[in-house]
Amino acid sequence: MESFHHEDTQELYDKYVLKNYAPAPLTLVRGEGVYVWDSDGRRYLDFGAGIAVSALGHGHPAWVAAIKEQLFRLTHVSNLYRNRNQGRLAKNLVSRCGPGRVFFCNSGAEANEALLKLARLHGVHKAGREGVCYKVVTALNGFHGRTFGGMSATGQEKIRQNFAPLLPGFSFGKLNDLADFERLIDPETAAVFLETIQGEGGIHPCTVEFLQGIRDLCDQRGVLLILDEVQCGIGRTGRFFAYEKAGIRPDAIGMAKGLGSGFPLGAIWVDEKYADLFTPGSHGTTFGGTPLGCAAGLATLHVIEKELLMENVGSNAPGWLANLQTVRDEFPDQVLSVRGEGYMVGVQLAMNPLPTVAAMRDRGMLAVPASGDVIRFLPPLIATAEHLRQSTEIFRDALAATA
Ligand SMILES: Cc1ncc(COP(=O)(O)O)c(C=O)c1O
Known part of the structure; x- marks a missing residue:
């Protein structure tokens, strides 16, 4: 070496x-x-x-072997063609999330961008035209990534500082305070967007009561409930998704981090009720869902189950x-x-x-x-x-x- x-x-x-x-003052060379x-x-x-x-x-070893095998077979083809691994990984995730569909990308921020576009598409569908129903309510002290959408959704001034103007229409409720979210949701609101457990904000979980209450509230107001499980998902809490403790199902989920266990892989799942909002040409990515990335995801999920x-x-x-x-x-x-x-x-x-x-x-x-x-x-x-x-x-x- x-x-x-x-x-x-x-x-x-x-x-x-x-x-x-x-x-930190060290260089890592092996794991x-x-x-x-x-x-x-x-x-x-x-x-x-x-x-x-x-x-x-x-x-x-199983993860390395799966990547190695796929690396020699087929690495990348773009989403202009189907690849079997993407279909298999989507099926696996749907079996965990519920009836719906999956889009693959490469990171948490990209997953969240796709989720914010879903919120916009839902708003257009609801209002019958663009620019009317587009607002998103997220939580104070949250974190959703460093892209403009991610920063706009992030209720922490230090992350947003020096990048104004950000996207319009975001407001921030107090975590676990249902009344505050109730107050912030108005007829122009398309989605509530939350980390089930705030990670970068210092490990603050949503309570069971809050998750159940926000689910009901979103249903009453015709607003999507979107959960960012980028950090807390994929088994980290002992459940596949952190929200499972509340017995609810969100309308869409963002994931990344643990999904590829070190191979860059992100995904969103969208409930079948909303899955058709994405039509050909409405979103895309060159690198998302490659045969190689999805081989890493399949191996990760396989080992999580098997072990x-x-x-x-x-x-x-x-x-x-x-x-x-x-x-x-x-x-x-x-x-x-x-x-x-x-x-x-x-x-x-x-x-x-x-x-x-x-x-x-x-x-x-x-x-x-x-x-x-x-x-x-x-x-x-x-x-x-x-x-x-x-x-x-x-x-x-x-x-x-x-x-
Ligand atoms: C909850 C959450 N959402 C989104 C992101 C952004 O993910 P990425 O760094 O892969 O873009 C992070 C990263 O820490 C995160 O913790």
């Missing part, structure tokens, strides 16, 4: 890579299972999973959360709250989380900061109870060192 130093990579970044990120290694050979327990992406961990990964998450997560709560009890002045579902957990600190994240890194573990005062733990779905136990120990040590 080529050997190189972190400093060389840092120099390349310093000279040639745009500075829209401030990456296997729940671990990644840096250029100095140090091993890290990867509880970031590339921001909730590597559902199967790194280099899962009972949702059951793994469901059985391990409660004990993990309870252990993290004991750390909170040990450090009441530093840890304000521990919250989340399944393998999507946030620890809110009373201080800047970056020194604690760095101290965890020094102790061999990666985690992801969020929203200024939260550390997110987003382990691969293959993480065992022992990995979770180790992560809690490292978090405790790092806290003790930075408290």
Whole structure:
């Protein structure tokens, strides 16, 4: 294997890579299972999973084999032709979401763009013409991506800053406050658009009551209920979709991240009632739904089922959360709250989380900061109870060192 130093990579970044990120001071070179290694050979327990992406961990043999096989057979053909993998993956997703249809793309932001176009198409259908019913109500503190549609839907000023004018017609309700959403929905509203669990905003789940209430409200007002499951979906909560806890079905769903387990793959599912709003020419993508990307998606879903990964998450997560709560009890002045579902957990600190994240890194573990005062733990779905136990120990040590 080529050997190189972190400093060389840092120099390349310093000279040639745009500075829209401030990456941690390490260069990752290899991954296997729940671990990644840096250029100095140090091993890290990867509880970031590339921001909730590597559902199967790194280099899962079945996932690698499926991609390799497809790579030699057929990589890309465009959507001007059918490919079998796209049809099979769409069928698999429909079997999980309900009767409807799927569109494939490459990322969460692209999935959300397609969902916002669905909202517009619904509004045109409802009002009988364009520009009348186009508004979208989303949640304060949400996050839906960095495109103009995504930023417009994002209720966080720091994400939107310096990019005005954004798309018109977005308003922001308080999460889990049904009355606030009721107030914001008017006859010009086409859709309510929500993350089932806010991720970048610091791990704030929608409650069951709120999801049920918003479903009823959308039905009463003829407004689409669209859920962004880009971060919380694909088994991360121990359920395939996070919204399943409420026993509801949205009208459309956005997904990405875990769907390809590291291969860039996004998708939207649209209920059959609305699926025909997309007609030939109304939307498209060159790269979405390639034979290769869909092979990665099929392999991911196959392994999640075969290795009972949702059951793994469901059985391990409660004990993990309870252990993290004991750390909170040990450090009441530093840890304000521990919250989340399944393998999507946030620890809110009373201080800047970056020194604690760095101290965890020094102790061999990666985690992801969020929203200024939260550390997110987003382990691969293959993480065992022992990995979770180790992560809690490292978090405790790092806290003790930075408290
Ligand atoms: C809930 C949610 N929606 C959308 C996105 C955007 O996805 P992507 O970065 O793949 O464009 C993210 C990314 O973090 C996300 O968490």
